[in-house]
Amino acid sequence: KEYCRKGAELQPSSFHSSICWQRLGYINMDEATYSSKASTEEAIKNSALLAVDCFQKAIDIISDDKDSYYGMGSAYYRLKKYVPAIKAYTKSTEHDPDFAPSFHGKGECELILQKYLDAVESFNKYLQLSEQYYTSHGVDSHQVDFGKILCDTLYKRGFCYLEMGSYEAAIADFSNVLEYGKIHKKEAHYYRSKCLFLSERFKEAIEDADEAISLDPNMAGAFEVRSYSYTALGNEEKALEDFERFNFLTA
Numbered sequence: 001k002e003y004c005r006k007g008a009e010l011q012p013s014s015f016h017s018s019i020c021w022q023r024l025g026y027i028n029m030d031e032a033t034y035s036s037k038a039s040t041e042e043a044i045k046n047s048a049l050l051a052v053d054c055f056q057k058a059i060d061i062i063s064d065d066k067d068s069y070y071g072m073g074s075a076y077y078r079l080k081k082y083v084p085a086i087k088a089y090t091k092s093t094e095h096d097p098d099f100a101p102s103f104h105g106k107g108e109c110e111l112i113l114q115k116y117l118d119a120v121e122s123f124n125k126y127l128q129l130s131e132q133y134y135t136s137h138g139v140d141s142h143q144v145d146f147g148k149i150l151c152d153t154l155y156k157r158g159f160c161y162l163e164m165g166s167y168e169a170a171i172a173d174f175s176n177v178l179e180y181g182k183i184h185k186k187e188a189h190y191y192r193s194k195c196l197f198l199s200e201r202f203k204e205a206i207e208d209a210d211e212a213i214s215l216d217p218n219m220a221g222a223f224e225v226r227s228y229s230y231t232a233l234g235n236e237e238k239a240l241e242d243f244e245r246f247n248f249l250t251a
Helices: 002-010 015-033 041-061 066-078 082-095 100-112 116-136 146-164 167-180 185-198 202-215 220-232 236-250
Strands: none
Touching: 002 015, 015 041, 015 066, 041 066, 066 082, 066 100, 082 100, 100 116, 100 146, 116 146, 146 167, 146 185, 167 185, 185 202, 185 220, 202 220, 220 236
C-alpha cells in the first residue's frame, strides 16, 4: 500500500502514477470488501471512500481508464451510492463497450433502484459479453466459478422480469437457475411459484412452493403463494393451514 502511494507521488501526472493510484484504489476496495467481521462499518466505509479518491486521481491522469471507472463504481456500490456508481460503470463501458464486469455492476445498481428495464438491458449485455471477456483475459474456471456467476445473473434478471410482469421470461430464467443448480435454488423455486400463480398455473405454483418449503421450512412467502394457489383451486382447508403458517412466520 505504501509502495503504491510513493510510486504515485514520485512522478505525478505520469502513466506510472495513474497505475499506482488505480492499484491503491483496488487495495482499499479489498479492505472494504474483505474486511474481517471485527471491522467496524465506519472503517469499511472509510476504505471505500479512500478507494473512490484513489480512482479519481487515476482518472484525472488518464481520463479513459475503464478499470479505474469500474473500480470507482464498485466503491460507490459498497457505499450504497448507487446513482454515482451507475455513472462510473457507464463511463467504463463508454471507454470499452466490451467490458463485461461494468455491465454486471451497473445492472445490480439498477435492480436496487428498481429500474428493472435498465437492469435487464445491463444483465443482457453482461451475459452476451461475459464468456468472451473472461476467456480473453485468461480467466479460467479455477479462478472464477462461471456457473455461479451465470446463475446469479439469471436470478437477478428473472426477478426484474417478475417485477415487470413478464412472467414467462421470469419463469425461463428461474428454470435455468434451477437447471444449473449452483445458487439461489430455494429463491428460484419461490419466485417461479409466484410467476406461475400470477399466470394462473396454480398446480405448478403449488409444486414449486413445495420445493421452496422443503429447502427452507421457514420461507413465509412460499406458504403465502401456496395458500393463494389452494384457494384458487377451491381447497380452503389447505389454504387456511398455509395462511396460518404464513401469519405465524411473519408475526
